[in-house]
Every structure is written in structure tokens, then in C-alpha cells.
Amino acid sequence: MSLFSKLSRRVLFREPQEYQSLFESGSQEDQQQAPAGDRRQFKRKKAETERLADLINQDVPLPTDLQEIKQTLGKLFRSPENNDVVIRQFIIGMEPPLQALMVFYDGLADKSTQNMAILQPLMFFPSLRPDPGKKLVDSLMDRVAESLLPGNEVVTVRNYQELADNVMNGLTVVVVDGQDRALAVETRAWEHRGISTPQVEAVIRGPQEAFTEQIRANITLVRKYLRRTSLVSKFVKVGEMSQAQCAIMYLDDIANPQLVEEVLRRLQSLKADFIHESGILEQMVQDTDTPLSPQALSTERPDRVAANLIEGRVAILVDGNPWVLIVPTTFFSLMQAAEDAYIRWPGGTFARVVRYVGLAVAMLLPAFYVAAVTYHQDFIPTDLLLAMTGAREAVPFPTILEILMMELAFELIREAGIRIPGTVGTTLGIVGALILGQAAVAANIVSPILIVVVAVTALGSFAIPNYELSVSVRMLRFVYLLLAVFLGLFGIVAGLFVHAALLVQMRSFGVPFLAPLTPMTASSPDYLWRGPVWQQERRPDYLDPLRSRRQPRISRGWTRHKRKGGGGDGGGK
Amino acid sequence: MSESPKIGLREAVGLLTIFLVAKAFIPYLAFIFDWGLSGTWLIVLAHLPLGVVGVLVLVWLLNRHPGKTIVEIGEELVGPIPNIFLALMLLIFLIGLVALELRQFGEFLLTAFLPNTPLSVVLLAFMAAMLAVAYMGIDTLARVAWLFFLPFLFGVFVLLALTANLWESHGLYPLLGPGPWGLVKGVGSTLGVGSDIILLAIIAPFLASGVMRTVGLATVLISGLTVFSIILVTSMVYPFPVAHELVLPIFEVSRAINLGRFLVRLETIFLPLWMFAGLISMTAGLYGAAAVTARILKMPYYRPFLFPISVIVIAVSFLFPNIISAVQISFNLLITWSVVPVGLVVGALLAAEIWRSRKNQQKGGPKSGDGPRSGAARGGLRTKPSGKGT
Numbered sequence: 018m019s020l021f022s023k024l025s026r027r028v029l030f031r032e033p034q035e036y037q038s039l040f041e042s043g044s045q046e047d048q049q050q051a052p053a054g055d056r057r058q059f060k061r062k063k064a065e066t067e068r069l070a071d072l073i074n075q076d077v078p079l080p081t082d083l084q085e086i087k088q089t090l091g092k093l094f095r096s097p098e099n100n101d102v103v104i105r106q107f108i109i110g111m112e113p114p115l116q117a118l119m120v121f122y123d124g125l126a127d128k129s130t131q132n133m134a135i136l137q138p139l140m141f142f143p144s145l146r147p148d149p150g151k152k153l154v155d156s157l158m159d160r161v162a163e164s165l166l167p168g169n170e171v172v173t174v175r176n177y178q179e180l181a182d183n184v185m186n187g188l189t190v191v192v193v194d195g196q197d198r199a200l201a202v203e204t205r206a207w208e209h210r211g212i213s214t215p216q217v218e219a220v221i222r223g224p225q226e227a228f229t230e231q232i233r234a235n236i237t238l239v240r241k242y243l244r245r246t247s248l249v250s251k252f253v254k255v256g257e258m259s260q261a262q263c264a265i266m267y268l269d270d271i272a273n274p275q276l277v278e279e280v281l282r283r284l285q286s287l288k289a290d291f292i293h294e295s296g297i298l299e300q301m302v303q304d305t306d307t308p309l310s311p312q313a314l315s316t317e318r319p320d321r322v323a324a325n326l327i328e329g330r331v332a333i334l335v336d337g338n339p340w341v342l343i344v345p346t347t348f349f350s351l352m353q354a355a356e357d358a359y360i361r362w363p364g365g366t367f368a369r370v371v372r373y374v375g376l377a378v379a380m381l382l383p384a385f386y387v388a389a390v391t392y393h394q395d396f397i398p399t400d401l402l403l404a405m406t407g408a409r410e411a412v413p414f415p416t417i418l419e420i421l422m423m424e425l426a427f428e429l430i431r432e433a434g435i436r437i438p439g440t441v442g443t444t445l446g447i448v449g450a451l452i453l454g455q456a457a458v459a460a461n462i463v464s465p466i467l468i469v470v471v472a473v474t475a476l477g478s479f480a481i482p483n484y485e486l487s488v489s490v491r492m493l494r495f496v497y498l499l500l501a502v503f504l505g506l507f508g509i510v511a512g513l514f515v516h517a518a519l520l521v522q523m524r525s526f527g528v529p530f531l532a533p534l535t536p537m538t539a540s541s542p543d544y545l546w547r548g549p550v551w552q553q554e555r556r557p558d559y560l561d562p563l564r565s566r567r568q569p570r571i572s573r574g575w576t577r578h579k580r581k582g583g584g585g586d587g588g589g590k
Numbered sequence: 591m592s593e594s595p596k597i598g599l600r601e602a603v604g605l606l607t608i609f610l611v612a613k614a615f616i617p618y619l620a621f622i623f624d625w626g627l628s629g630t631w632l633i634v635l636a637h638l639p640l641g642v643v644g645v646l647v648l649v650w651l652l653n654r655h656p657g658k659t660i661v662e663i664g665e666e667l668v669g670p671i672p673n674i675f676l677a678l679m680l681l682i683f684l685i686g687l688v689a690l691e692l693r694q695f696g697e698f699l700l701t702a703f704l705p706n707t708p709l710s711v712v713l714l715a716f717m718a719a720m721l722a723v724a725y726m727g728i729d730t731l732a733r734v735a736w737l738f739f740l741p742f743l744f745g746v747f748v749l750l751a752l753t754a755n756l757w758e759s760h761g762l763y764p765l766l767g768p769g770p771w772g773l774v775k776g777v778g779s780t781l782g783v784g785s786d787i788i789l790l791a792i793i794a795p796f797l798a799s800g801v802m803r804t805v806g807l808a809t810v811l812i813s814g815l816t817v818f819s820i821i822l823v824t825s826m827v828y829p830f831p832v833a834h835e836l837v838l839p840i841f842e843v844s845r846a847i848n849l850g851r852f853l854v855r856l857e858t859i860f861l862p863l864w865m866f867a868g869l870i871s872m873t874a875g876l877y878g879a880a881a882v883t884a885r886i887l888k889m890p891y892y893r894p895f896l897f898p899i900s901v902i903v904i905a906v907s908f909l910f911p912n913i914i915s916a917v918q919i920s921f922n923l924l925i926t927w928s929v930v931p932v933g934l935v936v937g938a939l940l941a942a943e944i945w946r947s948r949k950n951q952q953k954g955g956p957k958s959g960d961g962p963r964s965g966a967a968r969g970g971l972r973t974k975p976s977g978k979g980t
Contacts (some may be wrong), residue, residue: 396858473646491676504715506697506858510865511719514734518723521733536598537731 375480629767761829
């Protein structure tokens with residue numbers, strides 16, 4: 018700990034210097050008062066947990082003695098205190114009979130599969146013969162796996178770490194006396210939510226499926242859209258105390274191998290306790306910690322993941338989470354919605370323009386209002402100025418205070434509406450906003466035009482398709498408000514200047530955040546506006562994919578070749 | 591932050607063009623009407639071919655020493671001691687340019703939009719934004735300039751087009767203004783309009799090979815045509831001598847827009863464009879001054895010099911008692927006489943380069959820029975852009 022840290026802890030936070038060590042061993046006071054037996058128990062417990070952790074971390078191989086394994090498993094899974102784990106001993110009905118046990122978590126494993134695929138065949142129908150010239154004991158586990166266990170996935174387990182991993186993932190591990198290997202049989206069957214419609218990224222035209230909390234189901238959903246043998250899903254475990262199963266998906270014949278390598282490198286280098294949500298994972302792998310914008314695209318739509326994978330991006334899935342990260346991303350990707358591609362290009366372009374206007378309004382409209390009313394009244398046309406002045410005449414507060422009150426009230430309504438469940442929340446939000454606004458105007462706390470400004474601002478923020486980007490914009494709105502109140506329009510311009518520079522400097526997995534606009538790189542017409550589908554000929558150059566062209570110049574073959582036979586309109590033989 | 595900045599062709603053109611054109615939004619360019627009268631637009635038009643020649647000369651010199659700024663080229667060609675004087679001239683020019691532009695942009699803002707705000711607050715706010723972006727690096731600034739470049743040009747030409755109903759061609763007569771000799775004197779006395787192109791010699795190491803000529807020519811042509819259009823339209827909207835009385839020509843032109851009851855007071859819409867252009871231009875100048883200082887002191891980082899130079903710039907900008915003296919001195923120093931230090935620097939280096947080339951040719955040895963006389967072999971000189979901060 019540096020001198021500055023020590024000083025700050027002592028002076029600012031009044032922490033004693035021995036805080037950390039005392040936290041681990043108990044405070045001096047506690048140590049003086051606690052009986053010696055408690056201290057010995059604490060140390061004993063700590064030593065035991067470290068020994069058990071070493072079993073896992075140091076790849077200790079399985080011994081051959083079944084009783085030893087059973088005792089160790091009991092300690093490892095904290096049985097019998099832990100009522101979830103089941104260690105069931107049984108006898109394999111061979112001549113001579115063999116002792117065996119199976120270990121699994123109750124609730125994660127499917128009982129009927131265990132009965133049909135493990136217990137019945139082993140207990141009632143074992144008929145194993147050794148290979149010619151060999152003893153049965155030498156190839157027992159192979160023969161058991163090949164002949165007796167009809168489960169669709171049987172994996173060999175050689176050490177305690179693999180055993181624990183498989184049990185925690187819902188498999189049932191079978192251990193046989195005298196063997197240094199165990200078998201893990203696929204019996205996963207925990208309760209989960211079915212595939213439903215997207216909650217946030219709803220579209221009118223387009224698929225209505227969303228990801229679920231099951232990583233396997235999510236991978237399947239993506240494979241349903243992208244039927245290519247080159248679609249790779251690579252599993253990575255992330256986390257130290259509790260390892261979360263993550264997967265990266267990419268198209269091996271399109272994605273830049275360096276990008277894939279970088280994604281894997283970042284994931285594999287993470288050392289954190291518990292990364293169970295894609296939002297936490299995103300914060301751990303993003304390039305810069307900036308509140309300006311997210312640097313990964315999170316989506317709940319498998320069609321969107323498929324579309325991004327075919328461009329050469331990489332998807333990161335986290336088990337237990339229905340949001341998938343797509344990297345790298347750019348500002349323009351964050352402003353796209355899935356529906357842009359599904360409707361004709363003028364509609365897609367129009368929708369995109371509306372979104373950009375919404376973004377500008379959400380970020381700058383309150384600031385412009387404050388600047389115009391406070392500093393630049395001559396900017397406003399005279400009639401409008403007279404109307405605004407008349408409306409503001411009875412309001413006792415300065416404009417900045419008005420707008421801060423209403424903005425904060427609106428943010429409170431928004432947050433409260435999320436917390437209150439069901440339709441009550443939605444109704445309460447609408448009614449609250451209406452009544453609050455109307456009452457505030459009637460009480461001359463705010464002017465009517467301010468209600469319009471705040472409402473339009475809120476609508477603008479809802480037009481932003483990416484939730485995290487809209488949160489960033491909501492926060493930045495207050496920064497621009499402060500700049501406007503001190504320096505008027507010039508403050509807004511100076512803020513935009515620095516903001517633009519910060520955005521230009523941002524990167525997402527090495528890709529400049531404002532690509533392909535700056536630096537200008539080759540791309541299909543799909544960033545500021547949505548071009549026609551038949552003109553989407555190139556993959557984004559900033560991804561440097563293995564195949565840059567996605568479709569030929571003439572992708573609609575029917576436009577080139579006329580139909581054979583038949584004359585003009587209505588003609589014929 | 592940029593570890594090894596790279597500037598693309600478009601970014602470089604955007605940055606340099608805005609650096610050259612930004613002066614059209616502040617008062618001192620209006621003094622050009624004193625020389626050209628009704629033929630001021632001809633003076634600006636005449637600057638174009640001269641600018642092309644000048645940039646080609648500069649590019650030739652830079653291409654002989656790839657990967658080096660003008661300070662490093664000077665050290666190689668004339669030696670360290672004379673180079674310090676040349677580099678100091680450049681530094682003084684850049685500091686003066688930024689300080690005078692800062693004062694004028696600040697006064698412009700106060701006059702037009704923030705009459706009750708103290709000047710110091712405005713200048714400090716400008717400087718804070720400039721410092722923040724200059725710190726991020728020249729490639730960041732260049733990308734911001736490119737981002738803004740097309741809307742900027744579009745905004746300028748839309749503004750000029752919106753005054754079409756006010757154009758009066760008699761404002762251009764007599765066509766030759768003060769006469770041919772007066773125009774020649776005017777052209778000669780206002781050559782400093784293009785001195786800012788020296789920034790190309792500072793960002794040269796960060797450009798891709800082979801694009802420098804394109805960057806230089808595109809910059810001169812686009813900026814020349816833009817300034818020409820501004821002067822031409824101003825002359826048609828406010829014929830001389832009215833144009834001579836304008837403090838802020840383009841602001842007055844935008845205020846003159848009147849296309850109906852609602853399409854008035856459109857200067858508000860153009861204010862962000864001008865402010866952005868001013869911020870980019872002054873940030874580029876601030877970066878240039880810091881980079882030249884770093885090269886003089888042979889330091890790999892320019893960032894430590896940003897704050898001290900910004901203090902000097904603020905101090906210089908406050909030297910002038912009022913805007914009129916600031917504008918007058920700006921015109922004299924920057925428009926009329928800045929061609930001297932910049933011309934001296936480039937001219938001296940050019941002469942040294944030519945002399946050395948001939949000497950090497952006579953000896954039958956390698957040309958300047960390669961072989962044992964190059965900076966790398968001398969040691970202590972960087973021939974490539976440094977890894978950090980430049």
C-alpha cells in the first residue's frame with residue numbers, strides 16, 4: 018500500500034492501519050476477548066478450506082479407493098450439511114460385484130435419466146466381458162461407458178476439479194471402486210424459462226424470439242439462423258469463486274483471427290470472484306471506463322447476433338443471462354435497430370434519421386432552451402418569445418432551477434415506474450407525469466413550455482435503441498445543462514467539441530468508435546442511413562474480415578436475366 | 591491517447607483547411623478590403639496560384655526528408671544553433687496566431703452573443719476546451735476536424751447562398767478596385783493569409799507516405815475557394831465602402847439573411863459552425879506550438895508544454911487594451927508580415943537543401959536525406975515519430 022493510500026485511509030476514512038490483517042484474523046479486541054478454542058477452530062476451518070481448494074486448483078487425480086473418494090467428496094461438497102448434494106452408493110451387478118457411487122446435485126440432474134441411463138443398466142443388466150488377452154479391470158470404465166451407459170454424452174473424469182465441474186453443471190458422476198477414472202453422464206434438467214418475445218428490442222416486423230438464461234438454448238437459437246459449419250462456439254469459464262460458463266461465437270471463415278484471439282485473451286485473463294451477468298463481463302473487458310457510451314453492443318435478439326456474426330464480429334454469451342454481447346461495436350451499430358433491415362430502405366433510413374434526431378434532442382434540447390432563455394433571447398422569433406415570456410412571467414424560479422426540478426422529477430418517475438410491478442407501474446408513470454406536470458404548471462412552479470421541452474426530451478431518449486447509450490445520454494444531458502447555464506450556446510459548442518474528441522478517441526476492441534465515418538473506411542451504406550439490401554456488398558472494413566465481400570455487385574440475378582418466352586404485357590402465344 | 595498518431599488524407603485536409611479558413615470568421619480579415627476595395631475578391635483569387643506554388647515548394651522540401659518535421663529538417667540542414675532561431679520564429683508565429691485568434695474569437699462571442707460575460711471567462715473556457723483536445727493528440731483533433739469538415743463547408747456555402755436575394759453585382763465594380771498596381775500591392779501585402787499552411791510541416795511525420803502533395807494542394811484549393819466565396823459574397827452584399835466598416839463581415843452577412851417572416855436571425859444556426867472552426871483552428875495552433883517546443887528541446891513528449899504555452903497565449907491575448915488594437919495588430923502581424931518569418935524559415939531550409947543537393951551531386955555522393963549525413967546516423971535525432979505523445 019503506497020504512502021498516499023495509507024494516509025488517505027487514516028486521515029479521510031479513519032481506518033486503522035491494521036485494518037486488512039485484522040479483518041482476516043479478527044480485531045485485536047475480539048482476539049483478546051474470544052476464547053482460545055474459537056481461534057483454533059477458525060484457523061482449523063481456514064486450513065481445511067485451503068486444502069479443499071487445493072484439491073480443485075492443483076488437479077489432484079482421483080484415487081482408486083472408493084471409500085477415500087466418498088469421504089473426500091463429502092468434504093468437498095460439504096455433505097451432510099449441504100442437503101442439495103446426493104452421494105448414492107450402489108453395487109454394479111457383475112461377477113464379482115463392484116462397489117460404485119454416483120454424485121449429483123438434487124434439482125440440477127434429471128432423476129428419470131439417472132434411473133434409466135445409469136442405475137438400471139449398471140445394477141440390473143451389466144454383462145461385461147474383457148477384451149481378448151486383457152483383464153476386465155484394465156478396461157472396465159471404457160467398457161462401462163461404451164456398453165452400459167446409454168446416455169447421449171459420457172465424459173471421462175480424471176481429477177477432482179473435473180468431477181466438481183461436471184457435478185456443478187448438472188451432470189451425474191459415476192465412480193467405481195478400484196478405478197482411477199470416473200464417468201460423467203449428461204443428466205442436466207434444471208428448471209428454466211422458455212423462449213419468449215424480446216422485452217426491450219421489440220419489433221413490429223421481424224422474428225419474435227429472444228434469448229433465455231440457458232446458454233445452450235441461446236447457442237442453438239443462433240445456429241438456427243446461421244447454418245454454417247464454420248460457426249464456432251468456444252466455451253470459456255470466467256470467475257474465481259464461482260465460475261460462470263461463457264461462450265464466444267464467431268464465424269471461423271469470416272472473423273479476423275486476431276479479434277477472436279483478443280476476445281479470448283481478455284476473457285481468460287479475468288480474475289474476479291463472480292461474473293454472472295453480461296453487464297459485469299462487459300465492464301471487465303471494455304477498452305475504457307468512460308460514461309460516454311458502451312463499447313459493446315448488448316442484444317436479446319438472436320437474429321441480431323446472427324447478422325453481426327456474418328459481418329465478422331464476435332458474440333459473447335454468459336450462462337444464466339439472456340443478454341449477449343457483440344464486439345467490437347461502433348456508435349453507428351448502437352444506433353441501429355433490427356427492424357431497419359427488415360423494412361424497405363426508405364423506411365429504414367427514415368427511422369434511423371428519427372433516432373439521430375431523438376438522440377440530439379435528448380442530449381441538447383434542455384441545454385438549448387436554457388441557453389436561449391438565459392442568454393440569447395434575440396435568437397427566438399418575436400412571437401414565440403412573447404408567448405414564452407408571458408408563460409414564464411409568474412414563475413418565481415430561474416430557468417435552470419425549473420428545468421432541473423422537472424428533469425429530476427421525470428427521472429424519479431422513470432425509476433419508480435420500473436420498480437413498481439406490472440401495469441400499475443406503467444399507469445402510475447403516465448398518470449404521475451401528467452398530474453405532476455399539470456399541477457406544477459397550475460402552481461406556477463414551472464412554465465408550460467418547459468413541460469413540452471421535458472416531454473420531448475424524454476421521447477427523444479426513448480428513441481435511442483440501445484439502453485446503455487440512452488442512460489449515458491441522460492447523464493450527459495445534465496452536463497450540457499450546466500455548460501449552457503454558465504456559457505450559453507458557446508458552452509454547448511465547447512462541450513460538443515470535447516465530447517466529439519472523446520468519442521473519436523474511444524475504441525472497442527481496437528476499432529475506433531466512430532468508424533467508418535472517422536477514420537473513413539470502406540463500408541456498405543449502412544451507418545448514417547440504411548441503403549438498399551442489394552447494395553450491402555461489403556463487410557465493414559474496420560473489422561478486417563477474412564472475406565470482405567458479402568455479395569456480388571449484382572446480387573439480384575433476376576434483374577440480369579430476362580424470363581424466357583412470353584411477349585410484352587399480357588402477351589403470349 | 592495516441593501512442594503513434596496517424597493522420598489520414600481526409601483528416602489532414604479537413605484539419606488544415608479549417609485552420610486556414612477560420613480566420614474568415616473573425617474581424618481581421620476585413621482589413622483586406624482596405625487594400626482591394628471593390629476588387630478584394632481578385633486579391634484572394636490571386637492568392638490561389640501563389641498558394642499552390644508555395645505549398646508545392648514546402649511539400650518538395652518535406653518529401654526530401656520523410657518522417658521529419660520542419661524543426662528536425664532544419665537541424666539537419668542548417669545545424670542546431672541556426673535552427674533554434676528558425677524554430678523560435680515559428681514558435682513565436684504560432685503563439686501569436688493563437689493568441690490573436692483567441693482574443694478575436696472571444697471578443698466576437700462577447701459582441702454577438704454573450705454581452706454580459708467577462709472576457710476572461712470566455713477566453714478561459716476556450717482555452718480549457720483547447721487544452722483538453724490538444725492533450726488527446728493531433729490524430730484525435732484531425733478526426734474531429736474531418737467529422738466537422740463537410741457540415742462546415744456545407745454550412746458556409748448554404749449561408750452564402752441564402753443571401754442570394756441580396757447580391758448586387760455593382761458592388762464588384764470597378765472590377766480592378768484600386769487599379770492593377772494597387773491590386774499587386776494588395777496581393778503582396780496580404781500574402782500572410784496562407785502562412786498557416788506551415789502546420790503541414792509540423793504534422794508531416796504522421797501522414798502516410800505519398801499523400802503530402804495531395805493534402806497540400808487540396809487544402810490550398812478548398813480553403814482558397816472558400817475564402818474567395820466569402821469575400822465575393824460579402825462584396826456583393828455589402829459593397830465597398832460599407833464592407834470596410836464591418837467588424838465581423840460573415841456575421842453581418844448572416845444577419846442580413848431575410849427570407850420571409852420566420853427565416854430571419856439565422857446567425858444563431860451558424861454560430862456553432864464558427865465556434866467549432868475557431869476551436870479546431872486554435873487547438874491546432876496550440877498543438878503546433880507545443881510540438882515545435884518539444885522538437886526544439888529534443889523531447890519526445892509535447893504534452894508537458896501545453897499548459898505553459900496556453901498560459902503564454904492567454905497572457906499575450908490580454909496584452910491588447912481593446913479589440914480594435916487587437917484586430918489592427920492581427921492584420922499587420924499575421925496577414926501582412928507573417929509571410930516573413932514563415933518565408934524565411936522555409937526559404938532558408940530550401941536554400942540549404944538545394945545547396946546540399948548540388949554539393950552532393952558534384953561529389954557524386956548520395957542525395958540529401960539518405961546515407962551517412964541523415965539524422966539517424968548523427969545520433970540524438972529522431973527520424974521517425976516518437977512512440978508517445980507527438
